[in-house]
Amino acid sequence: MKKFINSIDTLLDESLRGFSKAHADIIRFNPQPHFIQRIKPAQSGKVALISGGGSGHEPLHTGFVGSGMLDAACPGQIFTSPTPDQMLAAAQAVENGGGVLFIVKNYAGDVMNFEIAAEMLECPKATVLVSDDVSLPKTHSTGRRGVAGTLIVEKIVGAAAENGASLEACKALGNRVNQATASMGVALNSCTVPALGKPMFDLGDNEIEMGVGIHGEHGRETIDLISASEIVDRLATSINDELKPQEGQPALLHVNGLGATPLMELHLIYELASWFWEQRGVSICRSLIGNYTTSLDMAGCSITLSLLDEELMRLWDAPVHTAALRWGC
Amino acid sequence: MKKFINSIDTLLDESLRGFSKAHADIIRFNPQPHFIQRIKPAQSGKVALISGGGSGHEPLHTGFVGSGMLDAACPGQIFTSPTPDQMLAAAQAVENGGGVLFIVKNYAGDVMNFEIAAEMLECPKATVLVSDDVSLPKTHSTGRRGVAGTLIVEKIVGAAAENGASLEACKALGNRVNQATASMGVALNSCTVPALGKPMFDLGDNEIEMGVGIHGEHGRETIDLISASEIVDRLATSINDELKPQEGQPALLHVNGLGATPLMELHLIYELASWFWEQRGVSICRSLIGNYTTSLDMAGCSITLSLLDEELMRLWDAPVHTAALRWGC
Numbered sequence: 256m257k258k259f260i261n262s263i264d265t266l267l268d269e270s271l272r273g274f275s276k277a278h279a280d281i282i283r284f285n286p287q288p289h290f291i292q293r294i295k296p297a298q299s300g301k302v303a304l305i306s307g308g309g310s311g312h313e314p315l316h317t318g319f320v321g322s323g324m325l326d327a328a329c330p331g332q333i334f335t336s337p338t339p340d341q342m343l344a345a346a347q348a349v350e351n352g353g354g355v356l357f358i359v360k361n362y363a364g365d366v367m368n369f370e371i372a373a374e375m376l377e378c379p380k381a382t383v384l385v386s387d388d389v390s391l392p393k394t395h396s397t398g399r400r401g402v403a404g405t406l407i408v409e410k411i412v413g414a415a416a417e418n419g420a421s422l423e424a425c426k427a428l429g430n431r432v433n434q435a436t437a438s439m440g441v442a443l444n445s446c447t448v449p450a451l452g453k454p455m456f457d458l459g460d461n462e463i464e465m466g467v468g469i470h471g472e473h474g475r476e477t478i479d480l481i482s483a484s485e486i487v488d489r490l491a492t493s494i495n496d497e498l499k500p501q502e503g504q505p506a507l508l509h510v511n512g513l514g515a516t517p518l519m520e521l522h523l524i525y526e527l528a529s530w531f532w533e534q535r536g537v538s539i540c541r542s543l544i545g546n547y548t549t550s551l552d553m554a555g556c557s558i559t560l561s562l563l564d565e566e567l568m569r570l571w572d573a574p575v576h577t578a579a580l581r582w583g584c
Numbered sequence: 585m586k587k588f589i590n591s592i593d594t595l596l597d598e599s600l601r602g603f604s605k606a607h608a609d610i611i612r613f614n615p616q617p618h619f620i621q622r623i624k625p626a627q628s629g630k631v632a633l634i635s636g637g638g639s640g641h642e643p644l645h646t647g648f649v650g651s652g653m654l655d656a657a658c659p660g661q662i663f664t665s666p667t668p669d670q671m672l673a674a675a676q677a678v679e680n681g682g683g684v685l686f687i688v689k690n691y692a693g694d695v696m697n698f699e700i701a702a703e704m705l706e707c708p709k710a711t712v713l714v715s716d717d718v719s720l721p722k723t724h725s726t727g728r729r730g731v732a733g734t735l736i737v738e739k740i741v742g743a744a745a746e747n748g749a750s751l752e753a754c755k756a757l758g759n760r761v762n763q764a765t766a767s768m769g770v771a772l773n774s775c776t777v778p779a780l781g782k783p784m785f786d787l788g789d790n791e792i793e794m795g796v797g798i799h800g801e802h803g804r805e806t807i808d809l810i811s812a813s814e815i816v817d818r819l820a821t822s823i824n825d826e827l828k829p830q831e832g833q834p835a836l837l838h839v840n841g842l843g844a845t846p847l848m849e850l851h852l853i854y855e856l857a858s859w860f861w862e863q864r865g866v867s868i869c870r871s872l873i874g875n876y877t878t879s880l881d882m883a884g885c886s887i888t889l890s891l892l893d894e895e896l897m898r899l900w901d902a903p904v905h906t907a908a909l910r911w912g913c
Binding site for chain 2: 257258259260261266267269270271272273274276277310311313314318443444460461463480482483484486514515516517518519520521522523524525526527529542544546549551552554556581582
C-alpha cells in the first residue's frame with residue numbers, strides 16, 4: 256500500500272488539522288471530540304444543520320461546513336460512523352435557538368449513532384435520512400444507501416435554514432429533496448483503506464463493478480468493461496426509472512468522481528448523461544461535476560439526478576461559502 | 585486499461601463538450617480549431633490572457649477561463665501541445681484592443697507552437713514562460729518545466745489584466761510571480777495515457793518517484809517509500825533552497841493532487857508543509873488544496889510555494905469566476 260501517511264493512527268487528525276488550517280476563515284476544528292464547526296455565527300433562531308459519517312469521502316461532509324450549508328460535521332474514522340458524543344458536542348456548540356437538524360446518510364451505524372445523540376440532546380431536533388442510491392431495491396432490508404445526493408440535500412436545506420425556515424420546514428424540505436434525488440455509481444477499481452492495506456474487493460483487468468457504494472463494498476453486479484455510453488445508459492436508466500421525470504422537468508445533474516477518475520472522464524460522462532436526459536425532454540438546468548463524495552482512491556464515478564422546481568432552484572443558487580462549494584458570496 | 589471512454593479518437597471532444605455544457609454561463613467551446621473562450625466580454629482595452637497545453641491536466645487550463653483569469657485556453661490532445669492555429673484563432677476571438685499575453689508552461693512543444701502563433705498574430709503580444717519545477721537544475725538544457733505554479737501566474741496576472749494593467753505590466757508581473765514560485769512533485773504511481781493503454785513508467789510496490797513532472801515522465805529519482813513527513817521534508821527543502829524566504833515572508837502554499845490522491849492525504853500534506861515553513865518563520869497566509877494541475881490518474885501530489893507581497897495578495901484575492909476557481913463574485 257502506497258499512501259501519503261505517517262501512521263494509520265494519526266492520519267485523520269493530521270488531515271483535519273491541515274484542512275482546518277487551510278480554511279481557518281470558514282471553519283474551526285474541535286479536536287476532542289472531533290467535529291468541524293462553522294466560524295461565522297448563524298443568526299439567532301436559525302436551525303443548526305449537522306451531518307457526519309465515516310471519513311474517506313472528502314470533501315463530504317467537512318468541506319460543506321460554512322454559511323449557507325452545514326453548521327457542523329462529525330468525521331468518524333475512515334468508513335466508520337462517528338460516535339454520539341461527537342454529534343452531541345457539535346450540536347451543543349452550534350445550536351442557536353432554532354433546534355438541530357441531523358442530515359444522515361442511511362447506513363446502519365450512522366443511523367444508530369445519530370439516533371442516540373438525538374435522544375441525549377435536550378433541544379428541538381429532527382433527522383433527515385438520505386437514501387438516494389437506486390442500485391439497491393427500495394425494499395432492501397436496511398433501505399437504500401445515502402451517497403452523492405447527500406450534498407444536494409445539505410445545500411438546499413442549508414439555504415432554507417439560512418433564510419429562516421423552521422425545523423419542521425427544513426425536515427420536510429430535506430425529505431422532499433431526498434425523494435426527488437436518485438444516484439447510481441460504478442467502479443473501475445476498488446479503494447484501499449489504510450488499516451486494511453489492500454483493495455476492498457478485486458476486479459479483473461477487464462471488469463467493472465456496477466451499482467457500487469462509497470465504502471468499498473461490492474455493488475449490484477460485476478460485469479465486463481463496456482463503453483462510457485453503455486455505462487451511462489445503464490446508470491441513467493436506473494435513475495430515470497426511479498424518478499420518472501416528465502417532459503420539460505427541470506433537473507440538476509451531478510457527476511461525482513469517486514476519487515481517482517480524471518476530470519476529463521467526468522466531463523465526458525456528463526456529456527453523455529446530459530444527452531440521455533435531453534433526449535427524454537428533461538431540462539438539465541443546473542450541474543455539478545467533480546470529486547465531492549469520494550471513496551478514498553476508488554476509480555469510478557456516480558451520476559445523480561435531482562428534480563427541481565422554482566423553489567429548489569432558488570435554494571440551490573443561494574449563496575454558499577464552504578471549503579468545497581462556494582458561490583454568490 | 586479501464587477508463588470511461590467511448591473511443592480514444594472522440595475522448596477529448598466529448599469531454600470538452602460536456603465541460604462547456606456544464607459551464608455555459610462562463611465559457612464557450614469553439615470546436616474548430618479547439619479552444620475555450622470566456623463568455624463575459626472583457627472591457628475594451630483589457631489585455632487578453634491565453635494559455636493552453638496538452639490535455640489531461642484538467643482543470644488546468646480550461647477550468648481557469650473566465651472573468652478575473654484567462655480569456656481563452658487551447659487544449660491539445662492528451663499530453664500533446666496544441667497547434668498554432670488554435671492559439672491564433674483563440675487570440676483573434678478574444679483580442680480586445682489591449683494586446684495578447686500568452687502564458688506558456690515551459691515545454692519544448694508548447695514553447696515552439698506558441699512562438700509560431702505569436703509570430704503570425706498581428707497585434708501587440710507578449711509571452712510569459714512558467715518554469716516553477718525545481719526538480720530539474722536551473723541549468724537544465726531546456727530549462728525548468730512549468731507545473732502547478734502556472735495557475736498562480738494565471739490568477740494573479742488575470743486579476744491585474746482585469747484591473748486594466750498594460751501588456752508590458754502583465755508580462756513583467758507574470759515573470760515576477762514565476763520567479764517567486766517554486767514547485768516539486770512526487771508520484772506513488774504513474775498515469776495511463778489512453779492511447780498507450782498502460783502506465784507511463786513502472787514503480788515497484790514499495791517505490792515512489794521524486795521530482796516527477798506532469799506528463800508521466802520519470803522524475804529526479806526513484807526511492808523506497810518513506811513517511812509523509814519525510815516526503816514533505818524533501819520536497820519543501822528543495823523549494824525552500826530555491827526561494828530562500830526571509831523570516832516573516834508572507835506566502836501562498838498550494839498542495840496539488842496529481843489526479844488519484846484522496847483529499848484526505850492532500851490535507852495531511854498541507855498540514856506538514858505549512859508546519860515546515862512556519863518553523864522557518866514564513867507566514868502561510870494564503871492556501872489552495874486540491875486537484876488543479878493533474879496528470880490524468882496519477883497518484884501523487886506536488887507542493888508549490890509562492891512568495892507574496894501586498895500587491896500579489898490583493899491580486900490573488902481579487903474576484904475570479906471560472907469553472908475551477910471561484911470567489912468574490
